[in-house]
Amino acid sequence: MASTSQLKWYENFKHVSWVLLVSSLIFLSLHWFIEEHSTYGKSLASYLFKDAGIAGLIALILNLSIEWINRKRHQSHQDTLINELQQKYQSITDKLLSDLEQKHQSTSAELLSGVTKKLFQTVYERNVDPEVFRQVDMHLLKAESMRRAFHADFKLRRFLDPATNQATNFVVLDFCNDFKVVNLTSRVIEADVAKALVDVTPQYKDHCYFKRVTIDGQEFSRQSLATLGHTTTDNNYLTLSIKQNIQPGDIKTVRIEYTKLAPLDYNEIVVTTIPMDGISLTVSDPEEFFTVSAVSLHPANEKQITPKDQRHLCRWEIESAILPGQGILMLWHPIGAVAALPPTST
Structure with missing residues (x-):
């Protein structure tokens, strides 16, 4: 132009x-x-x-x-x-x-x-x-998330057969796990905020269930957990999984409560699938029917906080970072029975 x-x-x-x-x-x-x-x-x-x-x-x-x-x-x-x-x-x-x-x-x-x-x-x-x-x-x-301040609380009590009200060779374990889930990244992540796996006693399946889960004050009842698909049963195992988004730097406060049966002379393992900053375990036996002990599944030894001759309430701690696959083993057997304890890790 x-x-x-x-x-x-x-x-x-x-x-x-x-x-x-x-x-x-x-x-x-x-x-x-x-x-x-x-x-x-x-x-x-x-x-x-x-x-x-x-x-x-x-x-x-x-x-x-x-x-x-x-x-x-x-x-x-x-x-x-x-x-x-x-x-x-x-x-x-x-x-x-x-x-x-x-x-x-x-x-x-x-x-x-x-x-x-x-x-x-x-x-x-x-x-x-x-x-x-x-x-x-x-x-x-x-790792995108980790658990902090993990505390496992177990309560032992003898299981009475519902039909005869007689003692059985099983014990009821009431669990209450408290911990916090932290987002380690600078972005929003989706994490298994509440996750657990429980073995089911085949003849007493109705006595193994998740009572409730509480996340930041929001409570999920046994019925709502099943309705929302957070709990599934497969091959005699009951699985809990609740995924939620976590903002950068945010912390989720979680409590998982569940009940299961185990043999009268047995053990229970508490392990993690994500890093934790430590672990504490409390076992209560109000009837003082059992002898209870704990073994560290970690290079660091477990530390017993309560007096060793105390039976109704025992507590142990591992004051060290817990990596995936590590944890603590709890053992119990009736007083007077002979139980072979596994050797302590060296």
Whole structure:
């Protein structure tokens, strides 16, 4: 498109407008002059100048109107093109940024994995087996959540047969696990806030169930847990799973209560599937019918808090981080019975 300076004078809007205005004023002035000074009255020239002046003014008005309409149409078309270009630019920019972010995350993850492995080898002077390092990386270094202040509370009582009300070779265990679940990342995650696995005694399935689960004050009853599909039974195991979103830095306070049967002379293992900052175990035997002990499933030994000769209430702690698969073993047997305890880990 030619610039304004390259246009001929009659192709330039401003020049045409000025020509029309000046010529109209000249024609009207001539008409006025002839009317005022003519001794012969109105002449043909006077009418011609008048009509030419009026026609020039009309042409000027039309020229201005057409130019205004064209400018508005041009501005609207220009705005539409600019919006389309901005949208296309934004779409292309977003796609490029998304691709770059994905490549950056992938590259960063690969570099981090390689650097972390080299770091282990350099700092600890150990050539870690790839499979061992993969498990450490997956369950520890990449862990999105952990449990804090985990406390397991067990209550032992003899189980009476419902039909005969006579003592049986089983014991009732009432569990109450309290802990907090923490989001370790800087983003929102979906985590198994409440998760547990309980073995079921086949002949007494009705006596094994989750009583209730409480998460941040919200209570799930036994019925609601089953209705919402949070509990399932498979191959004599009862599973609990409640997933919830956790905001960055947020903490969920959880309590899980359940009941099960176990043999009169038996044991129970408490282990974790996610990292914990420690574990404490309390066992109450109001009837003082059992001898109770605990064994650490951890490199650190268990620490008994209560007096060793106390029977109705015993408590132990492991004051160390608990990794997935680690925990504590509780054993009980009736007083006077002989029970073989497993050797303490060394």
